[in-house]
Amino acid sequence: MATTHIIGAGLAGLEAACVLVEHGRHVIIHEAARAAGGRCRSYFDQELNCRLDNGNHLLLSGNNAAMSFLKRVGAYDTLTGPTDPIFPFIDLVNLERWVLRMNHGRLPWWIFVPAMRVPHTRLRDYLALLKLRRAQTDDLVESLVGAIGPLYRNLLEPLAIAGLNTPAREASAAPLRQVIAETIERGGAASIPCWPREGLSESFIDPALRWLTARPTEFRSNSRVAALPRDDLQIRGIDLTDSHIDLAPEDNIILATPAPVAANLVPGVEVPDAFQAILNVHYKYHLAKGDAGFWGLIGGTAEWVFAKGDILSVTISAANDRIDVPADLLAAQVWQDLVRAFGVPAAMPAYRVIKEKRATFAATPAQLARRPGAVTKWRNLFLAGDYTNTGLPATIEGAIRSGKAAALASLHANAG
Ligand SMILES: Cc1cc2nc3c(=O)[nH]c(=O)nc-3n(C[C@H](O)[C@H](O)[C@H](O)COP(=O)(O)OP(=O)(O)OC[C@H]3O[C@@H](n4cnc5c(N)ncnc54)[C@H](O)[C@@H]3O)c2cc1C
Numbered sequence: 001m002a003t004t005h006i007i008g009a010g011l012a013g014l015e016a017a018c019v020l021v022e023h024g025r026h027v028i029i030h031e032a033a034r035a036a037g038g039r040c041r042s043y044f045d046q047e048l049n050c051r052l053d054n055g056n057h058l059l060l061s062g063n064n065a066a067m068s069f070l071k072r073v074g075a076y077d078t079l080t081g082p083t084d085p086i087f088p089f090i091d092l093v094n095l096e097r098w099v100l101r102m103n104h105g106r107l108p109w110w111i112f113v114p115a116m117r118v119p120h121t122r123l124r125d126y127l128a129l130l131k132l133r134r135a136q137t138d139d140l141v142e143s144l145v146g147a148i149g150p151l152y153r154n155l156l157e158p159l160a161i162a163g164l165n166t167p168a169r170e171a172s173a174a175p176l177r178q179v180i181a182e183t184i185e186r187g188g189a190a191s192i193p194c195w196p197r198e199g200l201s202e203s204f205i206d207p208a209l210r211w212l213t214a215r216p217t218e219f220r221s222n223s224r225v226a227a228l229p230r231d232d233l234q235i236r237g238i239d240l241t242d243s244h245i246d247l248a249p250e251d252n253i254i255l256a257t258p259a260p261v262a263a264n265l266v267p268g269v270e271v272p273d274a275f276q277a278i279l280n281v282h283y284k285y286h287l288a289k290g291d292a293g294f295w296g297l298i299g300g301t302a303e304w305v306f307a308k309g310d311i312l313s314v315t316i317s318a319a320n321d322r323i324d325v326p327a328d329l330l331a332a333q334v335w336q337d338l339v340r341a342f343g344v345p346a347a348m349p350a351y352r353v354i355k356e357k358r359a360t361f362a363a364t365p366a367q368l369a370r371r372p373g374a375v376t377k378w379r380n381l382f383l384a385g386d387y388t389n390t391g392l393p394a395t396i397e398g399a400i401r402s403g404k405a406a407a408l409a410s411l412h413a414n415a416g
Contacts, residue, residue, distance in 0.1 A: 003026045052352060223240055
């Protein structure tokens, strides 16, 4: 039976596997790590004595591929979040608090109601959103929308940094345009924030693996691919660290590793080569959930705060300039922000700092130009991963779509 070998069990690889299995293919997934999930995973943390996510992951209800992924594997109801499209913010400079409240429908009447929009903004400020509609790859977020005024500081810049994981002065506006087209422009019903109630692995990874392994799929953990021997036309086999697999003529490979690994395994494939870090600080502290269970903080070190039971988690994106700050110093700085925003006690509780150095590729125009498609010059090799050319930033939604695109391209190649 023809087999598709999927290298990497992150979201891209898992989605590719699901699509192929739905089309009757036999699939073997090779994952280098002990557990699946890649950059979207949970683990047991000894220090805090509980399970943690490697980083807080926020989804929006309009992330259709992510929602379909969860529905397929029976995990849609594992998400949590507010029932309405609300985004609470706190300004750390003057302690002003507000809640951005979108209406559910497509017509954005919330921008006409001062109490629902960003404070101190005028209706005409929202024309900046229209400018984003024309965004091309070379347009930078900051120069396109104009880096002035409360709408930029209190909404557009935080949105761009969180969505693109790139400073707004360097980031291309094109992927942001795509995110906005698929969420905010479709109305509040497509913009409801949500995240896994228990953990990333419990929502995305474990249910997908259960679904797959109940079907003709083999999942091989601790199975690192070391090389892909090939000629000019096709990949001939797979070298694992301790064994070798010969490929039959109908077999395919979907390479669903991060970009740097893809570049090592298949030199000559152009992929993004500049990255941005994301830092997460998890504190053992219970904070009441408030309106939504999360907050955007403006004007400090902490950017997004999630109250998850006994854990209070903080995310800082586009953090290359902070990656070398020692963990204890970073945790103390961020805790100061939380003291100011929420009045938590000055004594810092137990914490864990997780630094994801290459969290995503930098969404600059130059890096976007390096994103490859799913199809390669080798007839049996296809690429998947959040770095491939999905039109979206490197996100859960982008990773899942890339997996589907690679799977469909491989089926098409076999049919042709
Ligand atoms: C801290 C952090 C916060 C984030 N926040 C958000 C968010 O709020 N919202 C959002 O939508 N997205 C967010 N993201 C982005 C999201 O997590 C990624 O886009 C997505 O998980 C990427 O999936 P992937 O399958 O493309 O790659 P990966 O998850 O990196 O999967 C690749 C897999 O390949 C495996 N592998 C590598 N080398 C080999 C080899 N030689 N052989 C076999 N296997 C190999 C790896 O172990 C890994 O499991 C965040 C990412 C991080 C790091």
